[in-house]
Amino acid sequence: MNLNATLFAQLIVFFILVWFTMKFVWPPITKALDDRAKKIADGLAAADRGKHELELASKRSAEVVREGKEKSADVLANAEKRAIQIIEEAKVQAKVEADRIVANARGEVEQEVVRAREQLRDQVAALAVAGAEKILRKEINAGAHAEILVAIKQGL
């Protein structure tokens, strides 16, 4: 444990190494550490933001779903109402139509009845004439007694 010039040599080396470390070692490493810390902080902030945005989005989507449901319920209600309306209208129309058909049919029937009655009248008249002809073969002239025949026909 003798002291000698090694002391001074070591002293100089010491300050050179310290200077070197201060210049080339410390700044890059601390910079990398700070940058990483910043990156992590940014990442965490972004994650928080993402979470917040997700919350907002889910809230918004819930809102949209709710609105959609409401709308569809409205549509359904409207559709039902409309359906009932249509049915009612159809019923009314059908009734009108049915009435019209019934009326038509009744008219036709009446016409048929009139026509049948006309025919029957003609036939009865013809039958009466034919009967009268048989009875009055000789005496009665169809032409001369047409007036009477018509009167009979009217009377039927």
Added chain:
Amino acid sequence: MATENVANAAALGAAQGPTQGEYIVHHLTHLNSTGEAQKSIVDFSVLNLDSFIFSTALGILAVLLLAYVAQRATAGVPGRLQSAIEVLVEMVADQAKGIIHDAKSRLFVAPLALTVFVWIFFLNAMDLLPLDLFPKIWSTYYEASGHDPHHAFLRIVPSADLNITLALALGVLIVCLYYNIKIKGIGGWVHELFAAPFGSHPVLAPINFLMQMIEFAAKTISHGMRLFGNMYAGELVFMLIALMGASWAGMHSLSGGLLFAGHVIAGSIWAIFHILIITLQAFIFMMLTLVYVGQAHESH
């Protein structure tokens, strides 16, 4: 007759290798610029080549390793080496932040503390290399180049050299003085030298100054001596353990076997314990560096 005896003894000694005392002394002698063991306690014409070369080489290795990592450091996902260095840097930065509150000073003092820690760790770690490996290589080379191998001294643990540890402590002292003057101003610091710790009074001024000088000297010497003492003692214990194995080599008996086992067991235990010691001593030296520089920032 007498000279014959001496010659015989010398021949015998050469044949049997060095005695235990010679072995220890040989291992504790530096390879210096004179080629002989230093005679006087203080002689600034002598340079310990082994300590200087090993400490400088290890220092350069340490800062180049750090610089290698630092230049490739990314803010992205770090590799293992980068992570390890980052842990170190953060540890030092945290300690510096806790002790030195001046952010501008930290730009210099924190790298200083990092350098001190890594460098001293490397210096201390030389203790874990096989004790006789480098000295044996060196003496073999020395003999091959035509010199007396008994003069092939080599000590590879620079922190077990008082010059090295005291130089580091002196470096820290210089930094402390620099910050004393920088923070307090030359006038403020001189005033503090005479006014603290007992208070500003003309009668107390010399006592204060004496106390301050003792404080600076005690801090610096204990700073350097603590590291030196630990590493020197550790090295010495390794040598004593190695002597057990060396003694076994000459014996073929039960006690020889015990010595061999003792070498293996004690050597393992001491080496494992030393992993703690080398790290702890490097850490203590770094922490004291920060504390002393921190004290230089405080006004009494």
